[in-house]
Amino acid sequence: MLNEIGILIKKYKIREIFDDTGTFPSGKWLNKFCEGMIDQGYNKKIIIDCNFRFDYLTEKRAKMMKEAGFRLMKLGLESANQKTLDRLRKNNTVEQIKNGCRIAKDAGLDVHLTIMVGYPWETKEDALRTLELGYNLMRSGFADMLQSTIIIPYPGTPLYQQAVENDWFLIKPDEYEKFDMTAQILKTIDMRPDEVMSISKGIYRSFLSLRFILRHLKRIRSYEDFKYLLRGIKPVIGHLRDFSRKK
Numbered sequence: 446m447l448n449e450i451g452i453l454i455k456k457y458k459i460r461e462i463f464d465d466t467g468t469f470p471s472g473k474w475l476n477k478f479c480e481g482m483i484d485q486g487y488n489k490k491i492i493i494d495c496n497f498r499f500d501y502l503t504e505k506r507a508k509m510m511k512e513a514g515f516r517l518m519k520l521g522l523e524s525a526n527q528k529t530l531d532r533l534r535k536n537n538t539v540e541q542i543k544n545g546c547r548i549a550k551d552a553g554l555d556v557h558l559t560i561m562v563g564y565p566w567e568t569k570e571d572a573l574r575t576l577e578l579g580y581n582l583m584r585s586g587f588a589d590m591l592q593s594t595i596i597i598p599y600p601g602t603p604l605y606q607q608a609v610e611n612d613w614f615l616i617k618p619d620e621y622e623k624f625d626m627t628a629q630i631l632k633t634i635d636m637r638p639d640e641v642m643s644i645s646k647g648i649y650r651s652f653l654s655l656r657f658i659l660r661h662l663k664r665i666r667s668y669e670d671f672k673y674l675l676r677g678i679k680p681v682i683g684h685l686r687d688f689s690r691k692k
Contacts, residue, residue, distance in 0.1 A: 447481045454490050460669070461492040461516075469495035475506070479513035488514030495519065499537040499545040507552035517555040519592075520545065525578040526571045529564055539578070546587035557590040558582065560648055563641040564596055565613045568634050572644050579648060593648035594626040595641060 629638035
């Protein structure tokens with residue numbers, strides 16, 4: 446992988462990479478990768494953003510990744526309901542989520558949190574508690590961006606099988622064209638589809654404020670920083686437009 450990054454830098458003049466695999470590798474592989482990035486000086490020439498897991502995040506690992514050229518860490522908050530985290534096999538607690546955000550920020554990394562709403566077993570109160578947790582992490586400076594999606598039970602996953610067996614689908618289970626994360630396709634305990642949409646949209650509106658914009662404007666030190674901020678805001682606006690079209 447280091448050889449490929451070298452080619453991207455030297456031949457294609459690439460300045461930033463986002464690795465969108467489920468989670469960036471951990472353990473000995475990550476240690477060796479970070480050492481290689483530093484030894485070859487790539488950490489001064491290219492920025493790396495990636496998905497990561499809270500249960501892999503330690504102070505030592507976060508500092509090492511920052512030194513190796515990582516800038517943004519995309520972490521799955523998913524829910525403030527511990528039963529949901531256990532059901533999703535996240536292998537972390539709500540307190541570990543809060544602490545993980547602090548660890549990443551203390552290391553100098555940007556934190557991008559992902560949240561899902563519309564779980565069949567969650568109540569509206571549960572969903573609003575998740576919204577509150579994400580907002581509080583943003584307000585306290587332990588997160589830089591929130592991303593909300595409506596839960597989708599992809600074919601071949603345990604959730605899809607559970608949805609079929611428990612009659613959770615609001616649509617036909619094989620209407621895959623509707624599996625686009627912008628409309629609720631599963632029943633919930635006490636929420637209508639429009640309420641799920643409203644909460645998901647509210648997650649974006651909760652942080653896309655003047656305070657959020659000013660805080661990020663203060664961090665701009667170069668034209669590259671400005672472009673980085675725009676790349677973060679554009680998807681948010683796009684998601685809000687998607688939700689509006691679904692009305």
